[in-house]
Amino acid sequence: MTNIPATGRPRDEILGELAARKAGDRDWRRGRLAVYFYWLDEELERVQQEAYRAYWTENNLGQRAYPSLKSLEDEVIAMALSLLGGGERAGGTFTSGGSESIFLAMMAARNKARAARGISQPNIVLPDTAHLTFDRAAEALGLESRRVPVGPDLRADVAAMAARMDGNTVALVGSAPNYPFGTFDSIGDLAALAASRGIWMHVDACVGGFLAPYVRRLGHPIPDFDLSVPGVTSLSADIHKHGMAPKGASLLLVSDAADREWHRFESRAWQRGPYAAYTTQGTRPGGAVAAAWATMNHLGDEGYLRCASLIMEAKSIMTTGIAAIPGLAILEPSDLGIFVWRATDPALDIGKVAAALDAEGWLVGRQQEPDGVHLHLNPIHREVAEEYVDAVARAVAAARGGATARIAATQATY
Numbered sequence: 236m237t238n239i240p241a242t243g244r245p246r247d248e249i250l251g252e253l254a255a256r257k258a259g260d261r262d263w264r265r266g267r268l269a270v271y272f273y274w275l276d277e278e279l280e281r282v283q284q285e286a287y288r289a290y291w292t293e294n295n296l297g298q299r300a301y302p303s304l305k306s307l308e309d310e311v312i313a314m315a316l317s318l319l320g321g322g323e324r325a326g327g328t329f330t331s332g333g334s335e336s337i338f339l340a341m342m343a344a345r346n347k348a349r350a351a352r353g354i355s356q357p358n359i360v361l362p363d364t365a366h367l368t369f370d371r372a373a374e375a376l377g378l379e380s381r382r383v384p385v386g387p388d389l390r391a392d393v394a395a396m397a398a399r400m401d402g403n404t405v406a407l408v409g410s411a412p413n414y415p416f417g418t419f420d421s422i423g424d425l426a427a428l429a430a431s432r433g434i435w436m437h438v439d440a441c442v443g444g445f446l447a448p449y450v451r452r453l454g455h456p457i458p459d460f461d462l463s464v465p466g467v468t469s470l471s472a473d474i475h476k477h478g479m480a481p482k483g484a485s486l487l488l489v490s491d492a493a494d495r496e497w498h499r500f501e502s503r504a505w506q507r508g509p510y511a512a513y514t515t516q517g518t519r520p521g522g523a524v525a526a527a528w529a530t531m532n533h534l535g536d537e538g539y540l541r542c543a544s545l546i547m548e549a550k551s552i553m554t555t556g557i558a559a560i561p562g563l564a565i566l567e568p569s570d571l572g573i574f575v576w577r578a579t580d581p582a583l584d585i586g587k588v589a590a591a592l593d594a595e596g597w598l599v600g601r602q603q604e605p606d607g608v609h610l611h612l613n614p615i616h617r618e619v620a621e622e623y624v625d626a627v628a629r630a631v632a633a634a635r636g637g638a639t640a641r642i643a644a645t646q647a648t649y
């Protein structure tokens with residue numbers, strides 16, 4: 236059992252212990268992680284830390300005390316709306332992460348359908364590549380989650396999704412892109428389908444929101460996916476992913492700001508007076524807003540383009556290099572910085588290749604379908620792209636040479 240120490244410990248001792256404990260963690264600054272982090276350079280890191288520190292304990296629930304936080308939050312939302320096709324009527328909410336943005340979107344869809352159509356047994360229809368956080372939201376909100384297998388092109392099968400809809404469907408979901416394969420669903424077709432049935436259409440652009448517009452500007456083909464697509468009701472975009480901000484920053488954007496009311500809670504059922512919030516959080520970290528605002532202003536379009544270019548370069552080097560290793564192939568298609576590689580040679584055990592990579596310090600993301608390795612690139616991977624390909628070649632040789640350690644595809648990915 237660990238107790239709060241009876242007497243406090245000095246600052247140096249505390250900070251020394253934190254540094255010592257951290258020393259055993261994976262080296263994300265050297266690009267050894269395929270997930271969890273987004274990093275460009277030390278300059279951006281300093282900007283973020285100082286911006287966060289400027290509001291390190293301000294509570295963003297209390298905007299009447301901190302009008303500056305409201306102004307920063309409003310500007311973050313406005314910049315994102317302008318990037319992601321928001322029109323005159325659009326609005327948004329700053330949340331703690333993709334999962335909260337998605338929870339609020341599903342809650343709004345349910346509440347709107349309940350009020351407008353009296354739906355009491357609601358369901359949502361989504362491609363089976365959609366993030367599992369939708370299922371967690373569905374469980375908490377009393378929604379049936381209907382996952383529909385994607386087509387051979389790894390994109391939502393719109394006809395099959397239409398067939399799973401019924402009078403109790405309250406939302407359709409598409410990803411831009413999804414996490415397992417990095418492919419975009421056909422948001423235009425899904426949104427048209429949703430509009431034809433008068434239901435909520437949510438675009439999960441948690442990964443793509445702050446990357447896809449810039450990858451498109453670099454000349455890569457990116458399908459239309461944002462709020463400007465007719466029929467799109469809401470879109471989640473994570474500033475703490477490719478928005479490059481520190482953790483605790485995502486947005487739920489809506490084409491019509493009036494739809495924010497469907498995820499608003501308000502009550503007076505206690506002694507203290509009215510309490511209202513658009514988020515599931517009450518107290519909210521002001522530092523996350525300040526750091527997101529600082530990141531967006533510090534990078535600017537130019538910085539985001541640089542990030543996009545580094546990611547696409549890293550992807551090109553890694554996919555070309557890995558595809559040239561006998562027995563391996565890249566799973567196609569993938570539209571942004573997420574991709575999967577796998578074995579084409581049945582004698583090659585990807586679990587053993589993964590273990591050999593892990594032994595060299597690369598944190599491996601195992602993919603269960605198809606049996607493979609999953610990567611989600613961020614700008615720092617450009618610096619290690621060639622090194623990674625060499626490490627994969629060595630790992631394949633180790634797996635073929637009788638290595639016994641293996642990482643199963645079913646091993647926890649989070």
Ligand SMILES: Cc1ncc(COP(=O)(O)O)c(C=O)c1O
Binds near residue numbers: 331334412414441
């Ligand atoms: C496509 C997609 N949607 C949603 C999420 C959930 O976001 P968060 O982990 O910020 O809650 C993720 C996380 O990886 C994601 O990849």
